[in-house]
Structures are given as C-alpha cells and as structure tokens.
Amino acid sequence: MQQQHIHCIVNDCHYWTQGNKCDANEILVSTNDFAESQPDQVDAPMASQLTPNAAGICTSTACKTYATKGSAKANVDKVKRMS
Ligand code: SF4
Known part of the structure; x- marks a missing residue:
C-alpha cells in the first residue's frame, strides 16, 4: 500500500515534522x-459525527488539528503523533 503524506509548512504546530510533513495520525480540515x-x-476523532459545509475559497479553510508546539492544547483532541 502506498504511504500517504500530508505536507504542511506550519512549523510551530505540535504535529509538524522535518521535511514539511504532518505527523498526526489523523487531521480535521474545516471552515474557518x-x-x-x-x-x-x-477534532479528527469526532469527524464522522460532524456536519460538513461549504467553504467557497481556499482561504476559508483551516486545519482544526493545529496545536501550538509546547502548548497543553496538543493533548485535548486525542490526535496522536505517528512517530
Ligand atoms: S496538524 Fe495541521 S497544522 Fe499541524 S502539522 Fe498537521 S496539517 Fe499542519
């Protein structure tokens, strides 16, 4: 099976890793x-229970899983780092 990568250039996120990759086991993208x-x-573990809606443009979307590196918020969403 081919490995998938989420590429991300937000390097103050808890899940960001070298090579501009996201190391989260799952993420949730939503409207702003x-x-x-x-x-x-x-966040992502609840995704199947959430109601989708339209963003219209790219800049109206956000990574809901983002958590500032070193902040306590990294642990409240139950998303895990893969490595
Ligand atoms: S959780 Fe979102 S902001 Fe953080 S590294 Fe992954 S894709 Fe980027």
Whole structure:
C-alpha cells in the first residue's frame, strides 16, 4: 500500500515534522468559521459525527488539528503523533 503524506509548512504546530510533513495520525480540515467556534476537543476523532459545509475559497479553510508546539492544547483532541 502506498504511504500517504500530508505536507504542511506550519512549523510551530505540535504535529509538524522535518521535511514539511504532518505527523498526526489523523487531521480535521474545516471552515474557518467552524474552527473558530468549536472547542479544541472537537477534532479528527469526532469527524464522522460532524456536519460538513461549504467553504467557497481556499482561504476559508483551516486545519482544526493545529496545536501550538509546547502548548497543553496538543493533548485535548486525542490526535496522536505517528512517530
Ligand atoms: S496538524 Fe495541521 S497544522 Fe499541524 S502539522 Fe498537521 S496539517 Fe499542519
């Protein structure tokens, strides 16, 4: 099976790793409005229960899984690093 990679250039994220890759075992991409209105606990592990909606343009989307490196927020969403 081919390995998939999420490439990311946000290097102050807890899940970011060398080579500009995301090391999270799963991520949640949402609209900016959703990311701003929902608590940190709402993230990829709950994805199947969430209601999708339209963003319209690229810049209206956000990585909901982002957590600032070194912050306590990295542990509240139940997303794990793969390595
Ligand atoms: S969780 Fe999101 S912001 Fe963080 S490294 Fe992965 S893709 Fe980038």
